Amino acid sequence: MDQQLRDYLLHNREKQLTELKKFLAIPSISALPSYKVEMRKAAHWTAEMMKDIGLDRVDIFTGKGHPIVYGEWMKAEGKPTVLVYGHYDVQPVDPVELWESPPFEAEIRDNKLYARGASDDKGQVFMHLKAVETILKTRDTLPVNIKFLIEGEEEIGSPTLPSFVEKNKELLKADVLVISDTTLLERGKPAIVYGLRGLCGIQIDVRGAASDLHSGLYGGAVQNPIHALVEILSTMRADNGVITVEGFYDKVRKLTEEERAEFASLGQSEENLKTQLGVPDLHGEEGFTALERMWARPTLEVNGIYGGFQGEGIKTVIPSEAHAKITCRLVPDQDPQEIADLLEEHVKKAAPAGVTVSVSQFDKGAPFITPFDHPAIQTAGQAYEEVYGVPTAYVRGGGSIPIVAAFSEILSIPVVMMGFGLSNENFHAPNEHFNLENFDKGLEVIIRYLFKLSNGL
Missing domain, CATH: 3.30.70.360 (Alpha-Beta Plaits)
Known part of the structure; x- marks a missing residue:
């Protein structure tokens, strides 16, 4: 990544964080009907940000559920099209008394941004928007075509999104789907999730x-x-x-056997896991390691x-x-x-x-898996490695994001889950936060990835 792009990120960092704080200030809790107005506000904020960064088309789709925000820039003739999916809705904040700072008043402590949605998923969605802005503001063009699909129902199981995707297959047509709603393996060790339960x-x-x-x-x-x-x-x-x-x-x-060897090579200690969880022993299906079971x-x-x-x-x-x-x-x-x-x-x-x-x-929700040797995934791994300086781990996720399997089935494109959170960032719990170390590195990874994809898949 050249110095012009780095300079833009450096000079605009405080401005970007101020904007992110405004996004996080919107209590977009999809599970609670009393927050319907705030859900619409978050959707409109997302749409306005898409316009501000320079996307050519921005739409808000309304229907039975919470609004779906779509944006695109499609001027890179002959280049791949990247569809970025994320969500602007967040979990409820209870028990609120356990928060050390108000959940919708973002606060930075020890280079960590504390607020509901900081890691899951507003912070990570925001990074993709700002990566595109950085390239457009310094290049006046993008190396690939880009589409954004940001919904407001992920935290309640995305009930209306599959039918929307089915009805809008042509609109959402792309060569790769990128999702940042997962975590690194651990601090300083990037990971790409190629399967979900x-x-x-x-x-x-x-x-x-x-x-x-x-x-x-x-x-x-x-x-x-x-x-x-x-x-x-x-x-x-x-x-x-x-x-x-x-x-x-x-x-x-x-x-x-290849997967089992890959998991074993990650060096995740079961003794450390017991200590981390505060349990005297691990338990589960015989014949499998803890990672394999999870x-x-x-x-x-x-x-x-x-x-x-x-x-x-x-x-x-x-x-x-x-x-x-x-x-x-x-x-x-x-x-x-x-x-x-x-x-x-x-x-x-x-x-x-x-x-x-x-x-x-x-x-x-259906399970999902894609071959981790797919070029779209390996290219993402290369972008991570160039920024973090260590090999990328290819892992499965124990959790479920039901819409991922629906995307894969309906659109028939590879799904690349390249997250920037950490497993201890308290998403879904009090004191959710996002390590700004990964905000900074993640922006660079995304930018590098988009340029690498311009060479084709």
């Missing part, structure tokens, strides 16, 4: 008597819904971490269980109902609907006598 969730509702019963009068004569629920849950996973739902593993794509094996977790008396002391009741919430992280080639149906069937078979059991299905 999918997701499905269910709720189990167990009902017994019509109302809570006195345990002295009726104990021993009726089924306790909490006991029944525990009995059901105990049939779903063995002591060795293997999930015992029939058919659960039937379509799981096995890890290749990134490339499916899971079944009880996320919540409740029923009966919750107050202090003892209340001698047999509760009338009990509930559990379960989610599964899925891997290629598991189908979320198929797995949810298997879970429901298993629960109903395992239900003991004396209670009524029902199952509700919730969020579903």
